[in-house]
Amino acid sequence: MPRNNQEFVDFAVTARKYKTMLTKKYKNRKAWVDPNPYEIQSFIPGTIIEISVKEGEVVQEGDPLLILEAMKMQNRIEMPFTAKIKKINVNVGDRIPKDMLMLELEAVEEVENC
Amino acid sequence: MTLKKNIIALRQKKALVQMGGGKKAIEKQAAMGKMTARARILYLLDVNSFHEYDLFVEHEERNFGMDSKELAGDGVITGTGTINGAPVCVYAQDFTVMGGSLGLKHARKITKIMDHALKMKMPCIGINDSGGARIQEGIGALAGYGEIFYRNTMASGVIPQISVILGPCAGGAVYSPALTDFVFVVENISKMFITGPNVIETVLGEKISQEDLGGARVHAEITGNAHFYAQTEIQCLNQIKELIGMIPHSNQEKAAKIAPKKPTFNKNLENIIPSDPKQPYDVREVIFALTDESKFIEVQELWAPNIVIGFGRMNGETVGFVANQPMYLAGVLDCDASDKAARFIRFCDAFNIPIVTLEDMPGYLPGVDQEHAGVIRHGAKMLYAYSEATVPKITVILRKAYGGGYIAMNSRHLGADFMFAWPSAEIAVMGPEGAANIIFRKEIMEAEDQDAMRQQKVDEYIEKFANPFVAAGKGYIDAVIEPMETRELVLHALEVSQNKDDYRPHKKHGVPPF
Numbered sequence: 001m002p003r004n005n006q007e008f009v010d011f012a013v014t015a016r017k018y019k020t021m022l023t024k025k026y027k028n029r030k031a032w033v034d035p036n037p038y039e040i041q042s043f044i045p046g047t048i049i050e051i052s053v054k055e056g057e058v059v060q061e062g063d064p065l066l067i068l069e070a071m072k073m074q075n076r077i078e079m080p081f082t083a084k085i086k087k088i089n090v091n092v093g094d095r096i097p098k099d100m101l102m103l104e105l106e107a108v109e110e111v112e113n114c
Numbered sequence: 115m116t117l118k119k120n121i122i123a124l125r126q127k128k129a130l131v132q133m134g135g136g137k138k139a140i141e142k143q144a145a146m147g148k149m150t151a152r153a154r155i156l157y158l159l160d161v162n163s164f165h166e167y168d169l170f171v172e173h174e175e176r177n178f179g180m181d182s183k184e185l186a187g188d189g190v191i192t193g194t195g196t197i198n199g200a201p202v203c204v205y206a207q208d209f210t211v212m213g214g215s216l217g218l219k220h221a222r223k224i225t226k227i228m229d230h231a232l233k234m235k236m237p238c239i240g241i242n243d244s245g246g247a248r249i250q251e252g253i254g255a256l257a258g259y260g261e262i263f264y265r266n267t268m269a270s271g272v273i274p275q276i277s278v279i280l281g282p283c284a285g286g287a288v289y290s291p292a293l294t295d296f297v298f299v300v301e302n303i304s305k306m307f308i309t310g311p312n313v314i315e316t317v318l319g320e321k322i323s324q325e326d327l328g329g330a331r332v333h334a335e336i337t338g339n340a341h342f343y344a345q346t347e348i349q350c351l352n353q354i355k356e357l358i359g360m361i362p363h364s365n366q367e368k369a370a371k372i373a374p375k376k377p378t379f380n381k382n383l384e385n386i387i388p389s390d391p392k393q394p395y396d397v398r399e400v401i402f403a404l405t406d407e408s409k410f411i412e413v414q415e416l417w418a419p420n421i422v423i424g425f426g427r428m429n430g431e432t433v434g435f436v437a438n439q440p441m442y443l444a445g446v447l448d449c450d451a452s453d454k455a456a457r458f459i460r461f462c463d464a465f466n467i468p469i470v471t472l473e474d475m476p477g478y479l480p481g482v483d484q485e486h487a488g489v490i491r492h493g494a495k496m497l498y499a500y501s502e503a504t505v506p507k508i509t510v511i512l513r514k515a516y517g518g519g520y521i522a523m524n525s526r527h528l529g530a531d532f533m534f535a536w537p538s539a540e541i542a543v544m545g546p547e548g549a550a551n552i553i554f555r556k557e558i559m560e561a562e563d564q565d566a567m568r569q570q571k572v573d574e575y576i577e578k579f580a581n582p583f584v585a586a587g588k589g590y591i592d593a594v595i596e597p598m599e600t601r602e603l604v605l606h607a608l609e610v611s612q613n614k615d616d617y618r619p620h621k622k623h624g625v626p627p628f
Contacts, residue, residue, distance in 0.1 A: 008394060011444050013476040015547035018392050018444035023419060025336055025450070026443060032482035045318040071317060095319040 038086075040077065040103040046070025048094045048102075058084045058108050065103060066090070077102075084108050131169050131186045135210030143210050148281060148303060149347050151191050151206035151214075154241055158204065158351045159195035166193040168223045175217060178250040186211050188220040189244075192227040194236075197358045200370075203231035206241035209281050213245030216287065220248070221258025228265040235364035237274040239354065242291065243281030259286045266293035271464035273364050276354060279304035279330075279340070280347060292339065295461055296357065296413070299330035299340040300350045306333055331416075338417040338450060360411055360425045360432055362465045369432035369467065379408035383597035387474075389538060391514050391580075394440045397422055400472055400512065401435050404428065404601050410435070413458060418450035423458040425467070429605050434462035437472035438523070440513075447519050448479040449492040456495035463503035468608055471524040474513040476545060493522065494627040500528045502624060506611035508604055511535040511582065511591070517544050526590045531614065532607040534600070535582035535591045542584075546575040 008019040050067040053059055059079045068075045086106040090096060134140065134150065143150055149157070155164055173180065173188050189211035194203050205224050207214040224240070231238035247255035269275055270293065277291035278298045282305045291297045291306070299306075307328035314320050314327070326332065334343035342357070344350035362369045379402035386399045402408040405426030412424040420443040423436050436455050438445035462469050478489060500507065500522070508531060509524045520541060524530045535541065543549060551558070554571040561567030578584075585591045595603055 013444055013446055013480065014545055015551060016392065016476065016545045018394070018440070018476060020394050020440060020444040021442050023442055029481075029483045045320060047319075097320070 037080065038083070038105040038107070039101050040065065040080075040105065042068060042096050042098055042100045042102055044068070044070040044075070045096060045098045046075070048090045048092055048096065049074065051088065051090070051092055053085050053088070053103075055085050055088055058082070068096075068102075082108060128169060134186050134208045135212070139210035146303075148209070148243070150210065151208040151241065151243065154278075154280060154347065154351065155191060155193070155195070155204055155206050157348065158239070158354060159197060159202070160199065163195040164193055164204075165195065166191060168192055168226065171219050171223055173217050173219045173251070175248075175251045175254070177252075180250050183212075185217075188217060188223060189214050190216075190220045190223050192223045194227075194230070197355050200358055200363055201234070201236045202358065202363075203227045203234075203236055203238045204241070205239075207244040207281075209243040209245075212248065214243050214281065215245050215248035216255055216258055217248040217251040218254035218258045221255070221262055224258075225261050225265050228262070228269060231273055232265070232269045235273060235366060237276060237358060237361075237363055238269065239276045239278065240290065240294070241278045241280055242283040242287065244287060245282055246285045246287055256286065259289070262290050263293060266290055270295075271365060271460075274358075274361055274465065276357070278350065278354065279306055280350070281305070284308070284310055284328075288339075296341045297333070297339060298342045298344065298350050298354060299333055300344050300347055301330045303347065304330040304333070304340075306339065334414075335416040338414060338454060340417075341413050343416060356411060357425075360427075362432075362467070365464055365466065367466070369465075371430045372427065374429040375406040375427075377403055377405060377408045377601065379403050383600060387512060387536075387538060387597075391476075391540060394444070396441050397437045397439045397445070397472060397474065397512075400600075401426060401437060404470070404604060405433075406430065414454055418448070418454045420445055420448065421451040421455050423455060428470075428601070428608060431608065432467055433608070434458065434467045434469045435472065436469060436524070438475035440474055443479065445475040445514075446477060446479040447475060447493060447496070447522060448484055449487045449489050452489075452492040452494075452496045452522075456499040459496070459499035459503055463499070463505050466505060468506035468508065468611065469503065469524065470604055471507070471509040471530075473509060473511045473515050473520075473523040475516070475519045475523065476514050477517045477519045491627045493518070496522045497528060498624070498626045500524045500530075502618070502626075503529075504614070504616040504618065506531055506608060506614050508532040508607045508611075509534065510595075510600060510604065511539040511541060513538050513540060514545075515539060515541045517542075529616075531611055532603075533591045534593055534595050534603055535586065536597050536600075537582065537594060539582035539585075539591075539594070540580040541582055541591070542579045546572050546580050549579070550575045 007021050010017040011020045046068045049069045052064045061079055061082045063079045065077045065079055083105040087104040090102050140150055169187055171188050190205055190207050192205040205227050228238055275294035276296045277294045280303055284307055288306050305324045305328050311322050311324055311327055333340035342353050383403050387395055401410050410424055410426045420439050422439045425432055507524050526533050550571040558564055558568045582591055582594045586594050
């Protein structure tokens with residue numbers, strides 16, 4: 001264990017800061033990001049085998065967006081709510097990691113139903 | 115005359131099988147920087163104490179050309195011997211024989227020696243060095259693993275079980291070590307994972323080396339699967355010998371008592387701990403000041419270092435230590451630290467080892483990652499383990515004991531037998547700053563100079579509550595002691611706890627928050 005004082009950092013636990021060292025695991029922890037409903041991310045690493053939508057298209061809630069194959073399963077990714085496809089960041093055949101931003105959505109203006 | 119002939123034939127047959135996979139395979143093993151299975155056993159056990167069984171066991175697989183294959187000892191060496199005089203059962207997978215792959219007979223040799231260890235009440239040490247299931251044997255290999263896991267579970271808490279990972283240990287094979295009490299790993303040699311880098315790359319497209327995925331360091335520092343980490347096989351085998359000398363050999367006995375010795379660590383306890391609760395120090399120095407010859411076998415040294423666990427002797431008897439480590443993450447409790455301490459406490463309780471808890475912690479680690487990782491469930495393991503334990507339980511509060519952490523660290527309320535506190539102890543519902551902010555919120559808000567008022571209220575709170583006397587006044591602390599009296603008092607507490615008998619309601623087993 002290093003005894004060099006410079007290794008110590010200020011570490012806040014409730015209202016007080018303590019001098020201490022950080023662990024590798026603590027330093028590598030992921031910061032919390034508030035989920036953005038307009039971003040469709042991959043929940044598992046895999047391969048895009050089909051894309052059913054185009055940029056600019058308005059897609060209804062529940063309609064298929066794309067198929068992400070992972071662990072020998074074809075996962076159908078569906079539209080979470082009715083919106084417009086703003087941007088598609090993947091192509092068919094792409095092998096993508098987990099938490100990749102696949103699609104960006106845009107709100108559609110309320111269309112009045114007659 | 116004919117008998118002589120038979121004896122010579124036996125010797126030849128034995129010599130052949132004892133060569134394992136043959137000269138070439140042994141050279142290959144050496145080229146990988148690894149000792150052979152036999153050499154490992156012979157180094158681990160006392161000279162001339164190893165006796166091997168089931169040397170001539172053969173596999174029964176007839177498919178895929180296996181009928182013509184002879185596998186020496188079916189790829190595993192099993193037997194009994196002694197470590198510094200203490201009887202143990204041991205098995206070692208032989209990587210030179212078909213990659214140490216596990217078939218049904220290989221597994222049955224292991225389960226046989228495990229049954230023996232359980233019946234004869236001695237520790238069982240398993241040396242793992244295997245490519246995994248022998249695919250040719252199909253479901254027979256799976257049956258073999260299952261039978262081993264079942265015995266690991268039956269033996270848990272009855273005899274100490276030690277797993278040594280000296281090569282690959284992949285797929286289902288990893289679950290036997292995971293079920294045992296102590297896992298030993300060696301840099302560059304141990305590799306443990308459920309699915310290896312090849313599968314991960316094929317299925318998920320993620321590239322990672324074996325070492326980065328499940329090497330010794332990863333399991334010692336990141337996953338917590340390993341308990342002891344060594345640079346070389348020899349160092350690892352020596353660590354095992356040392357541990358075997360420190361722990362009881364079954365749940366029906368206590369660890370062997372040796373001649374009492376004084377601590378050799380000569381730093382004054384009063385000078386180890388800074389009076390400013392925000393300053394760190396190495397809590398292991400407090401342990402060194404308490405144990406015979408200042409010896410301490412630390413368990414899981416690299417993982418969750420914010421809590422220190424391990425064994426030492428006091429007046430010749432083995433004691434388990436659990437201590438917050440202010441050097442790392444201010445000594446907070448988090449998911450990993452709670453897991454680490456809880457399992458250790460249960461080991462000590464199962465094997466009649468008294469527990470000494472040294473407390474100095476500011477509380478649980480705040481953060482979204484901790485909450486979402488289930489710090490509630492993990493933290494509860496500690497409460498469960500301490501409450502459930504019936505071995506003598508002694509706590510010394512060195513400095514901070516705030517909030518939920520105060521309860522968790524073997525408080526009187528969870529059944530501690532002896533609660534000591536140094537005069538530097540601060541036993542309070544939370545840190546003075548936090549408490550003052552809540553209690554005197556109105557006064558602080560209404561003050562002209564809020565900072566000055568806050569400081570005044572914090573100082574008042576420290577003066578009144580950041581001490582051991584409020585808790586001592588309620589009888590939650592048995593004695594406020596001088597640091598230099600600690601060893602004497604803990605020794606006395608252990609002495610008068612010799613015949614401790616603590617009853618628990620009858621049950622099949624509890625349901626801890628695993």
